[in-house]
Amino acid sequence: MELFIKYPHDVQEELRRGLLSRAARTEYGRKYGFEDLRNREEFRNRVPIVTYEDLYPYIERLMAGEQNLLWPTEVRWFAKSSGTTNARSKFIPVSNEALEDCHYKGGKDLLSIYVNNYPDTKMFTGKNLVIGGSQQVNQFDKNAKSYYGDVSAVLIKNLPFWAQMVRTPSLDIALMDEWEEKIEKMAQYTINENVTSISGVPTWTIVLLERILEIRNTSSILDVWPNLEAFIHGAVAFTPYEKLFNSLIPSSNMRYMETYNASEGFFGIQDQTDSKEMLLMLDYGIYYEFIPMDEWNNEHPKTVGLDEVELGKNYAIIISTNAGLWRYKIGDTIRFTSLDPYRIKISGRTKHFINAFGEELIIENAEEAIAEACEQTDAEMENFTAGPKYLEAGSKGCHEWVIEFNKAPENQTQFTEILDAKLRTLNSDYDAKRQNDMALSLPIIHFVQKGTFYSWMKKRGKLGGQNKVPRLANNREYLDDLLEMIVSA
Incomplete structure (x- = not known):
């Protein structure tokens, strides 16, 4: 060496x-x-x-x-x-x-x-x-x-x-x-x-x-x-x-x-x-x-x-x-x-990033922001994935998250706000899009029960070994599949 x-x-x-x-x-x-x-x-x-x-x-x-x-x-x-x-x-x-x-x-x-x-x-x-x-x-x-x-x-x-x-x-x-x-x-x-x-x-x-x-x-x-x-x-x-x-x-x-x-x-x-x-x-x-x-x-x-x-x-x-x-x-x-x-x-x-609005959000940003939000709300994250919620008539776009906790935050609104604020400090492109909710509004976070991601990975035949939960996607492929499973459960 x-x-x-x-x-x-x-x-x-x-x-x-x-x-x-x-x-x-x-x-x-x-x-x-x-x-x-x-x-x-x-x-x-x-x-x-x-x-x-x-x-x-x-x-x-x-x-x-x-x-x-x-x-x-x-x-x-x-x-x-x-x-x-x-x-x-x-x-x-x-x-x-x-x-x-x-x-x-x-x-x-x-x-x-x-x-x-x-x-x-x-x-x-x-x-x-x-x-x-x-x-x-x-x-x-x-x-x-x-x-x-x-x-x-x-x-x-x-x-x-x-x-x-x-x-x-x-x-x-x-x-x-x-x-x-x-x-x-x-x-x-x-x-x-x-x-x-x-x-x-x-x-x-x-x-x-x-x-x-x-x-x-x-x-x-x-x-x-x-x-x-x-x-x-x-x-x-x-x-x-x-x-x-x-x-x-x-x-x-x-x-x-x-x-x-x-x-x-x-x-x-x-x-x-x-x-x-x-x-x-x-x-x-x-x-x-x-x-x-x-x-x-x-x-x-x-x-x-x-x-x-x-x-x-x-x-x-x-x-x-x-x-x-x-x-x-x-x-x-x-x-x-x-x-x-x-x-x-x-x-x-x-290929694992969100750039639906020119924000170029990478995994490192997401993981650091979640760690900060967990630290400040005394929460313990188990798994997460995120993707874009596209612009629609009369509504802004945003990022949509599904997060599973071993210990959930008592105040979910506070968690969301801290995560968003940390992302803004880490990523200037994200911050620019969030200014006055110009292109992006506050993230939507689904706080799901323990075992959700395990069930989802099992459903997809992706348990164990080298299989990893896809963290970020520039489309809704993973997000929609996971949310559909949660709703039908």
Whole structure:
């Protein structure tokens, strides 16, 4: 890590050359002349920026057993993404290099950082509870030589024996498909274990912890696992859930550590104890480019390199990886909070935003505003989604929210006003549209009962694993479906 922190641009440039050299004789490499690309400008000019849909013809053939299409070594594993941006599952190729030199390297670096920050840790005296997804035989391969599952399940299935020894629950439970049965079995299996750390997505971790508390008839998870000291989390922002975790695990000694680990790769680790920013990991077989926000919607957006990014600006991430994703748009947006070393915060999704009125509201704004409203009204948020309520004859447009609480605010009007005020301070475009209710009026918030989002995700077949509640949408697809379920319940 010290090497890429000191020489970030050299490390990235050497990595780009190495990736192109290794993949030069693949079908994709021959198509775009990887062998002749001498510098990054030629790479940008010749190799197109792609989405999953652009690469799908190659991935479909990979899943049928063909090889040497995008990457030279055999690809037998595929990380299944929930496809929350387009309601369709994605199957991301995972090579051996991606497993060893990216995902597992990230896990080992994470442990190194943790122990360096907390030398008094007792984490290794107990078990790591991993809340992962499921794994199945890949139905597209007639010879059943390739497999797919949530990225967490792919990692669990391929872990070395020493890592399997310190994790819980057993593999047969960890990789179960049926989520509700899985939560029950995980609760029963782990309730008597000495769990010292948890790894998982905050939303589904809460479901498991609440079930364990229900079984034990207690309000503190420390009554079940007294030696619990760390929660390593990712996939969704933690800030809106922080208060709820503090109530479930009431200890000032509990440590929370964020990672940025997606189906496409392991990108970042929170490396400081006093900051939630993440160190961008530059030697995991991933070459980075970034699209500035004002280029997002261009047909041929211009990218900037690591040496060209600026503090505080929103960028869409473009990656080229050791699993054969070339100039791939993953859909996430980040802000750089430091350029020496390069540290980042996830700011949202390129497709998960509300911009129906020119307000350009991103997930980061929404989550920060909800956290502020919860803090001031002593509430604990469990889940939320939001979308636009369009302008109609005789009425202004606004944002419409559905929010589920573990502890609801006593004064709903106050909560709404605080959320709105915070959004106005965070987002100048939103504030401009809210001036004198010019284009946007006060948000409409539906305060719904606990369990609503769980029922909705179940109805959509999106329980567990890598499935995430869609936070913001620039249309009413999710909002109307959820409200219709609430009304008919």
